[in-house]
Amino acid sequence: MTGSLEVVEARIKDWLKEAYKPFIFGICGAQGSGKSTLSEGLAKRLEDEGLKVALLSLDDLYLAPEARPVALSPLFATRGVPGTHYVALGERVFASLQAGQPTRLPRFDKASDRPFPESDWPEITAPDVLIFEGWCVGALPQSDEDLIAPVNDLEREDSGAWRRSVNDALKGPYAALFSHIDRLILLAAPGFEIVRDWRIEQENTLRDRLKAEGRTGAKIMSDAEVSRFIQYYERLTRHILQTMPAYADLVLQLDSSRNMKPSPK
Template identity: 35%
Template sequence: MAAAPDAPLQTRVVDDKSPLCIPFILSRVQKYREQHSAESNARPFIVGLNGVQGIGKTTLVRALAQILQEREGLATLVVSIDDFYFTHADQLALAAAHPDNALVQYRGEPGTHDIPLAKAFFSALCQNQPVRVPQYDKSAFSGLGDRLPEDSWPTVTKADVVILEGWCVGFRPLDAATVEAKWKGASRTLHNHKLEHLLFVNSCLHDYNTLTDLLDAFIHIDAEDTEYVYSWRQEQEAQLRQERGAGMTDEQVIKFVDAYYPAYELFTDRVRAGIFLPDRPGCQLRLVVGRDRSVQDKMVL
């Protein structure tokens, strides 16, 4: 295993991203409406937003939703991929079915989401039907997590724009030879797992393509160095320890992020190259941020 990152510097998440994202979203919404102008009941415009943990997704989607709703008059719904995790019971069953695969012992990696639930949810949204929005409680079962009862889920009846955010939104499966080549190459975490276990996670991503193909636009908040995720998560936990008296230690954060990091190493290159290309150019915005989370580069793919 690679050495732990240096002790984190305290940085503040500043929203320099929504001023770049809003014009992009509005331009795509306009094109979408022009293409569907003849339809009396067009489905909502769906934006995918991807970013590694700690990069500032929550701050960004909150700002985007507020601007789209209040300034632009677009009814905006934010949905997290995390809310589609398996129930606690189903996650235990998945772990038991693959007892030697560390990648699926806990929620996180592709393959630990209830994709049929997500498909049914987005199918109802796209038909402009009232639908309950799934909710997931990460604190349940001493942090193992569980889905909240359906009768507690909020109901949405109208949405002009839907933002689907999450750390693995937009990931596409790779061919087996590419997975093997990455596994054999230099990496931080891939060598900690058997090739067959990585291939299992990769195979699960085929089901996620249905959701990715629904996206009308995609925003990728990328990092100059993906390993910044370790320091960013350590900062968050240090703040929790200071404010609440509880939070993961730096060593626990490294172990926690290591469980997610194989997917970053496998699938980020494909996201960077453009998840819609070559068929749908101009639909992806990529913002690259530095160690302080400020935008260093911008490109439309």
Template identity: 45%
Template sequence: MEFSDASTQAAAVLDRFAAPIGHAKHPFVLGISGLQGSGKSTLAAGLVAAAHERGWDAVWLSLDDAYLTLAEREALAADVHPLLRTRGVPGTHDLALLASTLDGLGKASPEAPVRLPRFDKGRDDRREPASWPSVTQPPRLVVFEGWCLGVEPAADASELIEPANALERAEDADGRWRRWVDGRLAAYLPIWARIDALVLLQAPSWDVVATWRDEAEEPLRRRGDPAAMDRAALSRFLQHYERISRRALETLDAKADLVIRLDAHRNAIAPW
């Protein structure tokens, strides 16, 4: 299915869930899961805008905004494994912050506002809470997006034995990091259970993710952004997520309420 623009696609997705959103007695949590570069942020922004056009209050919450602080991840790197300094994998998010935010949104008021966490990827650290957006009434819709939403731990520990890539072979030869990360996924399941409906942006393969992320990095490189990664650094960075990303590609389409299959150019493929 092709759309003239992203806003049209977002409106079509919202139409799919308009009835349950409209009848929900609590903020309806619409999850968006998709690998890096698949367009989660674009869809999330479009859904919030489309909800506002309907007269619905809506907010956007990203798994990326709930990372542990840099100091907390450095402590994990020292105590558990050096690879845990890099944000993104299970175990590097503040699940208590996510849970309290979702809890609070249903009771938000001017007297008890809820702040939505925000992370500064340039600084690799959480923004000051005083700068977080404030919500003063329960929204009808919470758009919650993240690269591994809905993914479960490995069904069999034997899946974790063989390294998935060069990073795991060289820097996690004994499997300690990948076993720890996979084990932490179990703690994410109560967060996933709060999702009322899940939309999956299904990439055609893991290999295309590197191309998508490289396209996103190129404007940063051109303007000399210190946070920009060259291709070698980007390749290493993405290998942190490859194992769980491949599991997402294999398992999430059976769990999602709506699967939007993408081609290599991120166009939606009919039907969905």
């Protein structure tokens, strides 16, 4: 991620000159693109400048398995796409932070595929900055015409109800959630094809961490499972890479090693 922190920090300092609190930065990027690493490094730098920073991932808003809308499509049993998040919780978190109230920040345990107990969520009051990161943060819906043809084998298993429901979610509750973002940063992968490799790296890292913690990690995916899993993300990831550079406030182009440089804006 060479040079990314310096580029983003410099731009953020300019933005903060006109900001109210909390100033909300959205960071969007494909799976494994380094959103968490960038967010945590950026938070550390801003805290060193004397600012209070809150971190929230869209992933931390995932619904528990039994709460996902499988009645709309069985594909919603797998977390990931719009429709599998507790958007109302995100709205409450934003409202509480903007009101200056003590606020617990949700946390989700991917190893067990369930939210952590609320008692384990960190609490913060009146942050200067909220960094809100996620693979589809700030995404816009597709046109109805773009939804007609399936993009992979996973979508061919469905009548089209799944992708239409995902798109409808982007038009409604997710648009409202993303409207809180003051500035949007895109980590632009060189293409969707690299996402499988990056996602496998993530699973290996999580497996090692859980082993060090003495946890079994039963929900960790094999490489074959990752290949299927990323198909849930393919449509919207390709759409974001095609459309978001035109409206993001800062675009950082990634190479396959996640080294970055700002794209002209």
